Amino acid sequence: MPQKIGGWVRLSSATFLGVCRSMLNWVTLQRQNLVAVGTNLKYYIERGGAYFDITPIRATATLTNPFTTSLNSTTVLVADVAHGALQNDFVTFSGASAVGGLTLNGEFQISFIDEDSYNITAASQASSAATGGGTVTATYQINTGNEIAVPFRGWSAGTWGSGTWGSSGATDAPMRIWSQSNFGEDLFFGYRGGPIFYWDASNDLTTRAVYVSSLGGASNVPTIVNKTFVSDIFRFAFCFGSNALGSATLDPMLIRWSDQEDVANWTPAATNQAGSLRLSRGSEIITTLQARQEVLIWTDTALYGMQYLGAPEVWGAQLLGDNITVAGPNAAAYSGNIAYWMGTDKFYMYDGTVKTLPCSVRSYVFNDFNFTQYAQVVAGTNERFDEIWWFYCSAGVTQNDRYVVYNYLQDIWYYGTLARSAWIDSDLRENPLAATYSNNLVNQEVGMDDNQTGVPSAITATLLSSEFDLDNGDKFMFINRMLPDVTFEGSTVDSPAAVMTLFPMENSGSGYYNPTSEGGVDNATVTRSATVPIEKFTGQVFVRVRGRQMAFKLESTELGVAWKLGIPRLEMRPDGRRG
Known part of the structure; x- marks a missing residue:
């Protein structure tokens, strides 16, 4: 029976910084119901409607008189040779003494100037032009990422041999997409093209995550990965797309896993089960899902199934389907022992066999689609209504503004307009959770109205x-x-x-x-x-x-x-x- 979709209401008046692209809901041994929230600027844990910043620290520096103020200006110049920060990164200063009438202790967002200096914005205007601050500790958070995929055009863009000599190439600067899994009650996570991190749930929620390489017993931890994952069986930590042992270069088709029940030990040995394997079909691993008896792995052209074999191979992968596509790292969902995903021009399903999913609204979706923003596609389930949802960018739009839904029980499709950047449907919470472009999370299927900002408005x-x-x-x-x-x-x-x-x-x-x-x-x-x-x-x-x-x-x-x-x-x- 056709009906109006349910409404949504924000979790709280609290907000986070950046656009959320991924979430994970789990419960700790102390019965804390937590949601991990990864944005392009930071990484948070939500509990009770509050967002706790656990963004890892990249570097710490001790500076001497680093601040230069200007009369009646809130802009402050900071000098730090080879600081390693990027535009929109975050730094926290402590121990600073007053300069120009300002005491600059606290967190600030960086406006990049060059490799040795940057600007910050103070809360008030300086009362004089001055240089100083004394001995200051600068604590830098990991580099921030792009909110959207940014097309890059110019010399050296594109693959070798593509285009004509002297012409400009084109590629994309990727947006920040996190992947995460709970390792017991703890959190194992990383972002596409970056290192891997660990958060210990026995610590306070204000304690930041750390590099896995900093943990006790860490050995040959991958330094650059595309996706993280923890298997349901025997708790192996995985990196899909990783640098090989002894290399610092990303191999986008390489899979590495840690020793069983040990997120820190990645050195293969006769006495452990750490190891690696390389897939052959495709040029990069895009995403993964835990299925009933296997781990599903999508490359840009194929679908693999990976299963635990035991020693000495430990894990093995078999080809399930070839000549397929997947739109992005978050474009697949799993329900009722069936995987569903959006490709670059059609929909698919896997129920033991890879099949094209017939779609009555396929032309509507793909004839009005921003193909430079495939990576923004978000898939999720709504089990209460037997639905798979996909959110995507329509043509000319750079944030998800539309959705298409497949009702697998009735085998029907429908579509609409709704802006969501992430979605999870968890049995641990009463309703599906979604991330909005108002920098907050909302409970879906609550009431009949749009209440993501605290002021209800009608849904057309x-x-x-x-x-x-x-x-x-x-x-x-x-x-x-x-x-x-x-x-x-x-x-x-x-x-x-x-x-x-x-x-x-x-x-x-x-x-x-x-x-x-x-x-x-x-x-x-x-x-x-x-x-x-x-x-x-x-x-x-x-x-x-x-x-x-x-x-x-x-x-x-x-x-x-x-x-x-x-x-x-x-x-x-x-x-x-x-x-």
Whole structure:
């Protein structure tokens, strides 16, 4: 039964910095229900609506009189030779003495100047031009990443041999995408193209994560990876796309794993189960999912299944499907022992065999798609309604603004507009969680309205049919009455209403009539009049519409309205063959 989607409400008034691209929900031994939140600027843990910054520290430096202030300016110049920071990175100063009337202890965001200096913005204006600050400790967080994939054009962009001599090439500067898994109650995580980190849940939530290479017993820890993962069986830590043992260069098809139950030991030996293997089909590993008895691995052209074999091989991979695509690192979801994913031009499923997933709205999705932002595609489940959701960027848009949904129980597709950058559906929380571009998390399927900012606003919910005709479509039809069959169960207002509209057209492809009716109306408002002893709503509405083909729309635009559509009935009759 078609119905309006549920509303959403923010977890709290707290916000985080950056755009969230990935989340993980787990529970610690102390029964703390936590959500890891990875953004392009920082890494957080959410508990009880509060966001705790656990972003790892990259470097610490001791500086002498590093600050230069300007009269009546909030901009402060900081000198630090070979600081290693990038635009929008974060630094925390401690131990600073006043300079120019400012005491610059605390966290600041960096405005990059050159390798030896940068600017920060103080909370107030300097009272004088001065240089100083005394002995200052500067603590730098790991480099930040891009919010979106940034096309890069110029000399050296692209692969060797592509294009013509002297022409500019093109590639993308990747956006920051995290991957994470719980290692027991702890957290093992990393970002695409970076090192790997570890957060110990026995510490306070204000304690930052550390490099895995800094843990006791660390040995040959990968230094650059594309995706992290922890297996369900025997708890091996994995890096998909990694530098090889003894190398500092990323091999995007190499898989490395740690010793069993030891996230720090990556040195293969006869006495442990650490190891590696390299896949052959494709040029890079894109993403992975834990399936029932295997780990699914997508490269840019193939799907592999990886299984535990025991010593001496430990893990092995077999090819499950070739000549396929996957849109991005977050484009796959798993439900009911079936994997579903969005490719670069179609949808797929794997239920033991790789199959193309027939999609009735495929042209709608891929004919209006920003192909430079494939990496932003987010897939997620909504188990309550037997759905797989994908969020993506429409053409010309650089943030996810649309969704397409596959209902696997009813085998139907539907689509709409909604801006979400990440999504998880966890049994550990009552509702699915989604990340918004308002820099917060929201509980989905709560209420009937949009409450992501704390001020409820109405959701415009629209249901539009395909065109239908009479008999073989050779006759015009005249419609003068509709029986709506709409229920407003779940509405939170006394008199919920929705508008039903008919759109007539003369021929296929001729466009809808304007005006849509002659001497009458083409729409009517359906309202609820009573809820007991049974729900009562407008039983019939009168219209006056003529056309060879028609489309039907139901729409609500008010706060607190919920509706479900049954089987509406139209009173129609043949009305000739000419318009």
